[in-house]
Amino acid sequence: MAEGTRMAGKPTWTARTPTNPEDACPIGPVVDIVFSRWTTPILWTLNEYGRQRFVELERRITTITPKVLTQRLRQLERDGLIVRTYHPEVPPRVEYEISDLGRGLAPLFAHLADWASTNLDRVEQARHDYDAKAAR
Amino acid sequence: MAEGTRMAGKPTWTARTPTNPEDACPIGPVVDIVFSRWTTPILWTLNEYGRQRFVELERRITTITPKVLTQRLRQLERDGLIVRTYHPEVPPRVEYEISDLGRGLAPLFAHLADWASTNLDRVEQARHDYDAKAAR
DNA sequence: ATAGTCGCTTTCCTGTAGGTACCTACTATA
DNA sequence: TATAGTAGGTACCTACAGGAAAGCGACTAT
Numbered sequence: 001m002a003e004g005t006r007m008a009g010k011p012t013w014t015a016r017t018p019t020n021p022e023d024a025c026p027i028g029p030v031v032d033i034v035f036s037r038w039t040t041p042i043l044w045t046l047n048e049y050g051r052q053r054f055v056e057l058e059r060r061i062t063t064i065t066p067k068v069l070t071q072r073l074r075q076l077e078r079d080g081l082i083v084r085t086y087h088p089e090v091p092p093r094v095e096y097e098i099s100d101l102g103r104g105l106a107p108l109f110a111h112l113a114d115w116a117s118t119n120l121d122r123v124e125q126a127r128h129d130y131d132a133k134a135a136r
Numbered sequence: 137m138a139e140g141t142r143m144a145g146k147p148t149w150t151a152r153t154p155t156n157p158e159d160a161c162p163i164g165p166v167v168d169i170v171f172s173r174w175t176t177p178i179l180w181t182l183n184e185y186g187r188q189r190f191v192e193l194e195r196r197i198t199t200i201t202p203k204v205l206t207q208r209l210r211q212l213e214r215d216g217l218i219v220r221t222y223h224p225e226v227p228p229r230v231e232y233e234i235s236d237l238g239r240g241l242a243p244l245f246a247h248l249a250d251w252a253s254t255n256l257d258r259v260e261q262a263r264h265d266y267d268a269k270a271a272r
Numbered sequence: 273a274t275a276g277t278c279g280c281t282t283t284c285c286t287g288t289a290g291g292t293a294c295c296t297a298c299t300a301t302a
Numbered sequence: 303t304a305t306a307g308t309a310g311g312t313a314c315c316t317a318c319a320g321g322a323a324a325g326c327g328a329c330t331a332t
Contacts, residue, residue, distance in 0.1 A: 025176065025177040025180045025181070026249045026252060026253075027176060027180065027245055027248045027249050027252060028176065028177065029252065029256060030248055030249075030251060030252040030256060031171050031176050031248070033259060035167050035171040037319080037320090040161065040163060040164065040167050041161045041164065044161045044163065045161070053278085053279090054278070054279055054280075055277090055278070055279080058279095065320075065321055065322075066279075066280065066281090067280085067281080067282090067320075067321080067322095068319085068320060068321080069280095070279080070280060070281080071319095071320090077266065078262065078263055078266040078267075079259050079262055079263060080258060080259055080261070080262025080263070080265075080266075081259075086279095089278095090277090090278090090327090090328055090329045090330080091276095091277045091278040091279080091327095091328080091329070091330090092277095092278055092279060092280090092327090092328090093278075093279090094278080094279060094280090101255060101258055101259070101262070104251065104255060105251065107247075108247055108248065108251055109163055111243075111244055111247050112163045112166055112167070112244065113162045113163050113166075115166060115240065115241065115244055116162060116163060116165065116166040117162075119237060119240060120165060120166060122216060122237055123169060123215050123216055123217075123237070125216070126214065126215055126216025126237070127214055127215060127216070129216075130213065130214040130216075131214075173289080173290090189308085189309090190308075190309055190310075191307090191308070191309080201290075201291060201292080202309080202310065202311095203290075203291080203292090203310085203311085203312090204289085204290060204291085205310095206309080206310060206311085207289095207290090222309095225308095226297080226298050226299055226300095226308090227297090227298070227299070227300095227307055227308035227309080228297090228298090228308055228309055228310085229308075229309085230308085230309060230310085
């Protein structure tokens with residue numbers, strides 16, 4: 001086996017065996033669960049506006065497609081972060097709400113929002129400086 | 137303009153105009169910056185093991201390819217989260233270290249690791265329950 | 273008779289992230 | 303001579319996430 005060949009088939013860095021302690025990044029799995037694509041705005045919206053129906057989420061997160069919204073809701077439900085309630089009426093009614101487990105993320109989100117409010121403009125400034133320096 | 141047509145060309149939900157307040161998720165931009173693919177293990181490694189060379193990072197984050205590592209390092213440097221120091225020697229030597237701005241993320245990471253340590257098994261349990269229920 | 277509602281599901285298609293492999297220039301070492 | 307080491311750059315290619323659009327089932331309102 002040549003040195004240069006990299007093992008394929010491992011989708012992300014979190015897919016590595018956790019038995020390798022030296023390169024284990026302890027926040028890897030949680031990032032995949034909480035901050036994978038679309039999950040943040042969904043959890044945020046659910047946490048901010050309370051129990052909501054599918055269409056309400058769809059309307060608030062304006063750029064998401066129903067297919068992807070369904071996928072992400074299923075994923076979050078499976079992970080136990082949200083609770084889905086189906087009412088067999090006509091037309092059918094489904095409500096989503098954040099679970100206790102998901103609600104536990106609120107302080108984390110607040111922490112994140114806090115960091116953002118004080119440091120986001122510094123990032124913006126750094127980008128500007130970098131681009132200006134690269135142009136010279 | 138038909139109601140059903142969704143505006144294309146907006147790559148992610150963070151690309152929306154920030155002038156729309158009602159669906160603005162305040163942690164959207166920061167998630168893109170800090171938790172986009174590969175940035176977390178890089179920042180974590182840099183924060184944990186201090187200043188490092190390219191190959192050291194490559195060896196610690198075993199599944200990353202040099203191309204992607206370069207891309208992510210450039211991005212993080214542009215965002216001001218890490219500092220790159222180039223030594224024009226032979227062979228060339230480059231060192232990466234976390235910046236003050238990046239270091240400010242440490243408590244956030246700790247918070248995240250904390251949530252993970254207490255809740256990750258609950259997520260695991262929820263997944264198991266969900267799968268078991270779906271199989272029935 | 274027709275359209276509309278809701279919460280999806282399915283099919284088809286494209287964009288792009290990321291992987292593989294090969295390249296540089298220069299030196300030290302074997 | 304040749305091989306390794308360093309920090310990438312580049313060209314090519316594939317896989318997969320996600321977008322667009324249509325449909326469905328069961329009923330209601332017009």
